[in-house]
Amino acid sequence: NANNLKELIQTCPRITHLNICSNSQLNYNAWQLLQKIGDLRWLDVSHSHWMTNEDFKIILKASRYVKHLSLEHCDKISEEAFFEIGRSLFKLESLNVARTNISDSSLIQIAVGCKELTSLNISGCRNLSRKGIEETL
Numbered sequence: 001n002a003n004n005l006k007e008l009i010q011t012c013p014r015i016t017h018l019n020i021c022s023n024s025q026l027n028y029n030a031w032q033l034l035q036k037i038g039d040l041r042w043l044d045v046s047h048s049h050w051m052t053n054e055d056f057k058i059i060l061k062a063s064r065y066v067k068h069l070s071l072e073h074c075d076k077i078s079e080e081a082f083f084e085i086g087r088s089l090f091k092l093e094s095l096n097v098a099r100t101n102i103s104d105s106s107l108i109q110i111a112v113g114c115k116e117l118t119s120l121n122i123s124g125c126r127n128l129s130r131k132g133i134e135e136t137l
Contacts, residue, residue: 002030014039021046021070031055034062041065046072046096053081060088070096072121082106086113094119101125104132111136 021044082102086109098121
């Protein structure tokens with residue numbers, strides 16, 4: 001929960017890798033705590049089915065220097081939020097958006113904004129077309 005995450009961050013302030021996937025105990029208050037991890041480079045919030053666009057905006061704000069991000073099966077994140085990845089995470093090298101609602105236009109925006117992207121998982125993304133994937137590549 002948010003209290004445990006706060007204690008973890010206070011105890012280990014130099015965390016670089018954080019896997020908090022499938023954790024239904026985390027909410028708006030917990031996402032704000034990520035801002036206190038200045039060295040965070042790898043973040044996995046996969047299977048966070050309850051995560052909204054507002055939650056995700058807080059995560060993005062706290063994760064400006066993240067190089068590896070996994071959002072697999074975060075199905076409440078909308079097109080608007082995916083566009084923010086391309087506008088915010090310029091150092092991103094690896095992105096997992098498998099089984100999300102990402103579409104061609106936001107995937108292209110991510111490719112344009114994230115120049116260092118070398119790894120991309122888009123498996124099971126039903127809103128992507130062959131043309132959009134080819135344009136992204």
